[in-house]
Amino acid sequence: MSRLSVPNEAIAKEIIGRYPRKKSALIPLLHLSQEQNGYITTEAMSHLAELLDLTPAEVYGTATFYEMFKFHPIGEYCVSVCTNISCQLVGAWELLEHAEARLGVKAGSTTEDGRFTLEDVECIAACTEAPAIQVNYRYRYKVTNDQFDRLVDDLSAGELDEEIPKHGTLARVRQRTGQNWSGKAAVEQAKVDAL
Amino acid sequence: MSDGNGMAPTNYRVPGSVPTGDPIITARFATNGSHTYDEYVRAGGYTALRKALTDMSPAEVHNEIKVSEIQGRGGAGFPAGIKWGFLPEGVYPRYVVINGDESEPGTYKDRLLMERDPHQLIEGIVLTCYAVDAAQAFLYVRGEMALAQEHLAQALNDAYANNLLGASVLGSDFSVDITLTWGAGAYIVGEETALIESLEGERGMPRLKPPYFPAAKGLYMQPTIVNNVETLANVPHIVNDGGQKFHDIGAPTSTGMRMFSVSGHVNRPGVFEVPNGVTTFRMLFEAPEYCNGVRDGKRIKGFIPGGASAPWFFEEHLDLPLDKPTVDKSGSMLGSGAIVVMDEHTDMVAACWRIVRFFARESCGKCTPCREGTTWLERILARILSGEGRADDLETLLSVSENISPGIAWPPKQTTICPLGPSAVSPIASAIERCRDEFEHYIEHGAPMPGIERPALPFQLAAHV
Numbered sequence: 001m002s003r004l005s006v007p008n009e010a011i012a013k014e015i016i017g018r019y020p021r022k023k024s025a026l027i028p029l030l031h032l033s034q035e036q037n038g039y040i041t042t043e044a045m046s047h048l049a050e051l052l053d054l055t056p057a058e059v060y061g062t063a064t065f066y067e068m069f070k071f072h073p074i075g076e077y078c079v080s081v082c083t084n085i086s087c088q089l090v091g092a093w094e095l096l097e098h099a100e101a102r103l104g105v106k107a108g109s110t111t112e113d114g115r116f117t118l119e120d121v122e123c124i125a126a127c128t129e130a131p132a133i134q135v136n137y138r139y140r141y142k143v144t145n146d147q148f149d150r151l152v153d154d155l156s157a158g159e160l161d162e163e164i165p166k167h168g169t170l171a172r173v174r175q176r177t178g179q180n181w182s183g184k185a186a187v188e189q190a191k192v193d194a195l
Numbered sequence: 196m197s198d199g200n201g202m203a204p205t206n207y208r209v210p211g212s213v214p215t216g217d218p219i220i221t222a223r224f225a226t227n228g229s230h231t232y233d234e235y236v237r238a239g240g241y242t243a244l245r246k247a248l249t250d251m252s253p254a255e256v257h258n259e260i261k262v263s264e265i266q267g268r269g270g271a272g273f274p275a276g277i278k279w280g281f282l283p284e285g286v287y288p289r290y291v292v293i294n295g296d297e298s299e300p301g302t303y304k305d306r307l308l309m310e311r312d313p314h315q316l317i318e319g320i321v322l323t324c325y326a327v328d329a330a331q332a333f334l335y336v337r338g339e340m341a342l343a344q345e346h347l348a349q350a351l352n353d354a355y356a357n358n359l360l361g362a363s364v365l366g367s368d369f370s371v372d373i374t375l376t377w378g379a380g381a382y383i384v385g386e387e388t389a390l391i392e393s394l395e396g397e398r399g400m401p402r403l404k405p406p407y408f409p410a411a412k413g414l415y416m417q418p419t420i421v422n423n424v425e426t427l428a429n430v431p432h433i434v435n436d437g438g439q440k441f442h443d444i445g446a447p448t449s450t451g452m453r454m455f456s457v458s459g460h461v462n463r464p465g466v467f468e469v470p471n472g473v474t475t476f477r478m479l480f481e482a483p484e485y486c487n488g489v490r491d492g493k494r495i496k497g498f499i500p501g502g503a504s505a506p507w508f509f510e511e512h513l514d515l516p517l518d519k520p521t522v523d524k525s526g527s528m529l530g531s532g533a534i535v536v537m538d539e540h541t542d543m544v545a546a547c548w549r550i551v552r553f554f555a556r557e558s559c560g561k562c563t564p565c566r567e568g569t570t571w572l573e574r575i576l577a578r579i580l581s582g583e584g585r586a587d588d589l590e591t592l593l594s595v596s597e598n599i600s601p602g603i604a605w606p607p608k609q610t611t612i613c614p615l616g617p618s619a620v621s622p623i624a625s626a627i628e629r630c631r632d633e634f635e636h637y638i639e640h641g642a643p644m645p646g647i648e649r650p651a652l653p654f655q656l657a658a659h660v
Binding site: 018019020021023024025026027028030031052061062065066067068069080083084085086088089090091092093094096097107120122123124125126127128129130134136137138139170171172173174175176178180181182183184185186188189192193 | 287288290297298299300301302303305306329330331337338339340341342344345346347348349351352355356358360361362363370371372374375376377378379380381382393394395396397398399400415417456457458459460464465466499503533535537541545546549550553556557559650651652653
């Protein structure tokens with residue numbers, strides 16, 4: 001089942017309502033879809049196209065531009081090791097080498113048990129805390145080999161479930177459209193678009 | 196390691212240290228719960244908004260920003276007050292877009308502002324919308340920043356619940372909405388027209404210019420102001436204290452306090468908010484209150500003064516002030532406030548390759564010189580680092596660079612729509628000019644020069660023939 005669920009479809013409609021034009025909600029809805037399914041499926045893209053009055057090709061066209069959207073299942077934990085300049089200067093490649101050995105996979109691939117995907121990524125804005133990594137976009141700073149091993153152990157044992165949700169879930173707090181949402185700009189935009 | 200809630204061990208400046216000037220927008224970073232509504236209000240938050248809505252016209256708010264002469268903190272350094280003035284009169288709707296897509300290598304400041312003081316940013320956005328008469332703002336946050344998104348979402352929900360957003364803000368006749376929107380992994384979306392494309396649900400590719408300014412035609416081809424997170428975080432303070440007080444801090448050519456992230460080979464890397472235009476690179480690197488010197492007492496070989504796109508600086512630039520016109524004239528830029536220090540053992544060929552690989556990976560592919568050129572540059576550098584460099588490789592690197600950025604000069608010319616391509620040329624021009632011997636040694640001997648610490652790069656050194 002990779003169409004949005006009924007509750008998620010309700011969230012999708014709320015998100016769409018916060019943009020003057022529907023297509024602007026596409027990237028947020030792709031995130032919602034990835035949160036539900038762990039990756040972006042063909043069926044999901046067709047459903048988003050329906051919701052946004054687009055063709056599935058338009059959805060696919062946008063989705064494939066962005067690195068965070070995955071089109072096949074990946075690990076429950078996406079481990080992103082930054083190797084950009086500030087991290088390279090203080091041992092990021094050495095850390096990545098260790099991570100590859102510890103997890104038994106090369107950067108860019110997933111462990112056989114489907115738990116970990118290892119990535120070599122670009123700057124994640126933690127340059128003063130190098131070498132820095134993310135697990136499902138949650139940070140770990142100044143990571144040593146030992147700390148990396150402990151992190152993998154803790155993740156495997158499920159001890160970090162509260163802090164680090166499974167891949168796909170980004171923010172666990174959503175913006176909500178309250179009763180006092182003004183909607184003034186959307187009304188103005190609709191007038192311009194009708195011309 | 197992080198303690199998980201983002202209150203991580205980042206170093207800040209100790210108030211009262213040299214040179215004078217107390218932190219403004221980072222002042223509450225170390226406070227527990229600084230991201231919550233209650234704590235922000237307790238610290239005097241939203242008083243600037245109340246003041247503006249009660250006592251000031253939109254033009255008066257705009258005027259304080261003009262008087263402050265605050266320069267944009269995203270990279271280009273364009274004065275915000277002047278940018279706001281570019282909006283055509285009487286055209287509606289008009290939008291404000293906040294660029295929180297921080298991803299220039301070396302840059303770490305906007306994420307802190309969003310994680311640790313989201314209400315300060317929201318207040319700045321509402322004030323900006325009031326000043327330019329915009330009814331909606333879009334807060335575009337980099338996708339990979341999960342905690343920033345959570346804190347901003349909560350802050351927006353709390354601001355709506357307290358009538359600081361939405362219909363009739365604080366009972367006034369001013370209404371404004373903020374939509375929190377997420378990126379999904381694309382450096383180029385930090386370019387303002389690419390960000391607008393992304394906000395429209397498109398691939399994040401920069402738009403052809405003209406129109407040069409989104410202020411004329413931006414989101415949905417309507418007038419749009421795009422500002423950086425740090426720029427707008429300053430707005431509540433400028434409104435509260437007056438533009439002149441902000442202008443009195445720092446240098447007349449670079450006003451206010453400004454955030455710099457200093458990373459690399461220093462003893463105490465950190466994010467420091469310092470008086471703009473007067474603090475020197477040497478002070479930042481050496482003062483115990485800041486970076487406390489280069490690690491192991493080593494010498495500095497070079498440093499990047501303003502993000503990966505900036506040409507490199509060397510020892511002779513250490514005493515330059517962090518002043519926009521001074522740094523511009525000296526052949527580089529302060530850009531996004533990202534300073535990266537490289538000590539005497541740094542493998543400059545590897546450093547150059549890593550930055551170029553970044554641009555090659557992040558090129559959106561719209562313009563041929565960038566799409567093809569950055570890839571070629573990266574491959575040639577990788578070949579040199581693999582110990583298989585050819586005698587004419589340096590000439591080829593410069594020739595490809597010339598095709599992306601004719602004249603390889605500063606400020607750069609470009610054969611591309613946006614500056615990403617020319618950015619890849621900066622480290623190549625700097626490294627070849629100043630560290631040519633390191634490149635030649637790699638090419639001749641298939642190995643780094645003695646004394647160079649080569650990182651564990653993802654390719655092996657070939658046995659040299």
